[in-house]
Amino acid sequence: MTVAPSPAIVLVAPQLGENIGMVARAMANFGLADLRLVNPRDGWPSETARAAASGADRVIDGARLYDSARAAIADIGLVLATTARPREMAKPVLRPREAAAQLAACIGGGDSAAILFGGERAGLGNDDVALADAIVTFPTDPAFASLNLAQSVLLMGYEWFLTRGGESGRPRAALPRRAAREDVMRLFEHLESELDAAGYLHPPEKRPVMVRNLRTIFLKAGLTDQEVRSLRGVVRALSELKVRRAHKA
Amino acid sequence: MTVAPSPAIVLVAPQLGENIGMVARAMANFGLADLRLVNPRDGWPSETARAAASGADRVIDGARLYDSARAAIADIGLVLATTARPREMAKPVLRPREAAAQLAACIGGGDSAAILFGGERAGLGNDDVALADAIVTFPTDPAFASLNLAQSVLLMGYEWFLTRGGESGRPRAALPRRAAREDVMRLFEHLESELDAAGYLHPPEKRPVMVRNLRTIFLKAGLTDQEVRSLRGVVRALSELKVRRAHKA
Incomplete structure (x- = not known):
């Protein structure tokens, strides 16, 4: 696992420990280390999560617990919210690849970033989405659109990893730093x-x-x-x- | 689920029905319909697979069974093999995005294509990889490189879906058709x-x-x-x- 700066993955009200573990595994695959859990239904720590993480223990051990999405992102600059469909909100809607580019620009400029993911059943509530600067939706076949939690994290992690890799070594102009x-x-x-x-x-x-x-x-x-x-x-x-x-x- | 031409997904000696189901689900997410199973360890049909497919019944129902990888790709033009690492074979090694571009060029030209995935434990054997025109490896953190079966299919499906979407409507020159x-x-x-x-x-x-x-x-x-x-x-x-x-x- 790398220790390079990377976006925090915030799971809001996740249900199954198994899914949290699979998220941790997907994070480790793509160099993501900062897992934040908001009110996990089945409690924390979770042995089910650890087993499903298949060795991504550092992500599991480093996970932090919060009692609201707001608290979980209190120290963060750029906040993205993942949703199945664009909501009725006047926020930019990004594809994962565009989102990864924004994350890379933000973190490359020395700032912090987080991506919010909702629970398995209902996704993010409108109040959580409202916390974000932009929405990320995943391109899927409209006839079978639903991705599970770990798959969504996997795709964002994959695009992050590719974008960061593609950008590595290139000097960057420092961006104006976002407020916490x-x-x-x-x-x-x-x-x-x-x-x-x-x-x-x-x-x-x-x-x-x-x-x-x-x-x-x-x-x-x-x-x-x-x-x-x-x-x-x-x-x-x-x-x-x-x-x-x-x-x- | 779309019925547009798409690459076949060939699972060689998969073990758990649950993983086959999650593969079917990932396929349905990205408009892939042609699932081919080579000697699934726990038999076929599988109710475990159907449950894990979360509604991707058309992929499950349409799955075909073969007794060798060779038989599964007998009618196919372009064959790609996914592996965790490049093997000691003089074959081109592609990233998923490059592989998707080759698949789109092939299928856009009216030809057929397949992607081979190995079983959960050991991946593809050298003899199966040898059947392929090129190898696909997934970019992951070297410190935590292993993707599970459904995740590998998900990433290939995602790149296929994006590439095909990006190419849709653009006229294509017919390519010389590959031999079966x-x-x-x-x-x-x-x-x-x-x-x-x-x-x-x-x-x-x-x-x-x-x-x-x-x-x-x-x-x-x-x-x-x-x-x-x-x-x-x-x-x-x-x-x-x-x-x-x-x-x-």
Whole structure:
């Protein structure tokens, strides 16, 4: 297994230990080392997972446990979400090969990246997909489209390995570094709490969609630290403006 | 599942029905329909295979049974063999993407093609690899290189699907059609029986290697029907020459 920087593989609510093990094996095949588990149904650690990993013990031993997708990607710059079909979200939709190119550009520039995979039954929920900068879908025969969890990881790992291999040794320009995802989330919450206070996110039944659409706008921008700080400043300035006007009224 | 022409997937001495089922599923994902089984250890049909195929029943139902790899590819033009490492054979070694391009060129030109996969434990034997025009190896981390059977089929299917999709609609020049593999094999046997008669394939312990090296030469040529007929004529002419000389002596 290599120790070169590589994207984190985040499994959100995976069910069977066996499938987690097969994911670990596929990761080891393609030099991926950072496995993150969000609420695995059957608990962790898992001997079933270890057996199915067929020797990819370092991935299993290094796996980290989280209680939300958000927590799992708190320190990550670029976040991709894998889905069976494009969702009704205004996010870029990438093929695995395009996604691998973005991952390689990001990690080659010294930044961090993660790919989210949903559980076996239902895939990622909309709230998890909303965390991501872009969606990855897999090209398959529409008449038989479903890939299992380990197969999806295998295909992403394969494209990552080829892209990274193809790029190795070539000097890269450093990219502007993305903000850690947790800082972006705090920006969103700051903005939304102010918008709630302003009565903007109304009526309540439409709030989730309005929030998601707003977040998507900023996520598409691929915000840097500096940009997040600037936006926090903007939100603060605007909300204080409202308070100031209220004082005047 | 599509019914467009696609390469046959030939599993040589697969062991577990479950793995055959997962192969069928991976085939259905990528529009591959022609599954050929050579001496499956646990027999056929297999309810374990059907369950693991997760609905890819058409692939399972259409699977055909053979008692040798040679019989399974008797009607095939281009034959590729998948191996974990390049073997000590003078055959081209392709990556899955290059292999998919060759398959697409072959099938787009109206010819037939097959990909051989070995059993779970030991992969393809040298005699099976020797049947092929080229070898396909999978790019993986050398520290953890082994892919399981269904994963290997999945990666080849994925590359086939992408390449075929990328080529669809583009007009293609018809390629010279390759001879059916059985005709090529008969040519080899004709040649070798004459060489045996001539005492050329000697000493006996070296015969297998000598035969394999000879066959490799012709396989690399990608023989057409016409070329096979011509070579049969050459072998016949030369061997009759020997008989004629013997008569004179």
